[in-house]
Amino acid sequence: MYGGYCPDMETYLFYILATVTVIGTILAITEKHPVHAIVYLVTSFFSLASIFFLLSAPLIAMFEVIIYAGAVMVLFMFVIMMLDLGRADEAKRPPLRQWFLPVILGGIILVSIGVLAAGYVTTPHAPGAITVRDFAVTLFRKYGVAVEIISMQLLFAVVGALYLGRRRP
Amino acid sequence: MIVPLAHVLILAAILFGLGLVCTLVWRSNVIMLLIGIEIMLNAAMLVFVGGSNHWGMADGQVFALIIMAMTSAEVSLALALVVYLHRRKNTVDVDEFRELQD
Numbered sequence: 001m002y003g004g005y006c007p008d009m010e011t012y013l014f015y016i017l018a019t020v021t022v023i024g025t026i027l028a029i030t031e032k033h034p035v036h037a038i039v040y041l042v043t044s045f046f047s048l049a050s051i052f053f054l055l056s057a058p059l060i061a062m063f064e065v066i067i068y069a070g071a072v073m074v075l076f077m078f079v080i081m082m083l084d085l086g087r088a089d090e091a092k093r094p095p096l097r098q099w100f101l102p103v104i105l106g107g108i109i110l111v112s113i114g115v116l117a118a119g120y121v122t123t124p125h126a127p128g129a130i131t132v133r134d135f136a137v138t139l140f141r142k143y144g145v146a147v148e149i150i151s152m153q154l155l156f157a158v159v160g161a162l163y164l165g166r167r168r169p
Numbered sequence: 170m171i172v173p174l175a176h177v178l179i180l181a182a183i184l185f186g187l188g189l190v191c192t193l194v195w196r197s198n199v200i201m202l203l204i205g206i207e208i209m210l211n212a213a214m215l216v217f218v219g220g221s222n223h224w225g226m227a228d229g230q231v232f233a234l235i236i237m238a239m240t241s242a243e244v245s246l247a248l249a250l251v252v253y254l255h256r257r258k259n260t261v262d263v264d265e266f267r268e269l270q271d
Contacts, residue, residue: 010171018180025184025208029191034200041204048211051180052233054171055222060214060233067237072207072244079248080200083255094194102193106186113182117175130227138227139234146231150238157242161249 014054020047032093035086038077045069056129177219184212199251199261203244210240 024044031037049064080086139147188208195201214233221229251261258265 014172014176018176021180022183022187025187028204029187029194029201029208034198037201037204041207044208045211048215051215052218055177055218057218057221057230057233060218060230060237063234063237064214067241068207068211072241075244075248076200076204079251083252083261085198085200085261092197094197098196099190099194102190105193106190109189110182110186113185114179117178117182120175120178130221130225130230134227135230139231142228143231143235146235150235154238154242157246161245164246164249164253 010054014051017047017050017054020044021051030093032091033086034080034091035077038073038080042069042073045073059132059135174219174223177223178216181212181215181219184215185209188212196263199254199263202263203247203251207240207244210236 021044024040024047028037028040028044031040045064045068049061049069052058052061052064185208188205188211191205191208192202193205195205214236217229217233217236219229221227221233254266255261
């Protein structure tokens, strides 16, 4: 699809990147130190962005790197450092008994989705890759109202964050 | 399609489960809880992009972009709340924030 890779190469790459994503996420959620967790999460989001690229969504991959791995994670890092939560001696993992029930719940969801996906008969997929042009036409012609609403939502979020963040006497 | 849609869905399910576990486990740190929400939203985005690739329509990618915009709004508000709560109680432990009034 992109460049001169043979199809097998992309398939292998997908599984490798999927493994990196899952391992990065597991390390992120079990890490007791918030700063390290953020760094692991950036790794995970980078490989997820590569997966988006493989799934013929180059624009979403770029936005994932810029907005998620860049802006959002740096915002988290900024808050951690501003509130001084990154001290190694104070960081502690939740006790093991707190992990027990959530892991069971997550496992149930995982197994049920896995069973559903395994029995899923895949319809033959429509040929033709999605170009950035298709994406832009769909975004601004079909979902123009959604763009307006989302921009208003961002404005409201800025106002709300300013209101919450102001100094109270 | 380089891989079957089912494999993309399974990867998204794994990511969603991990995000859910992170949200449920980390009651002692609001920031890790928000990270769990981020992971779950990423899994949803992966489903949208995978479906968009599978059916050859750009709508899924549009919704992935909208999820991203929504997440940045949500994160900015949530982190402002975290800063506010930390200023009030000097902690980020969720269990400390029990009362509705001062």
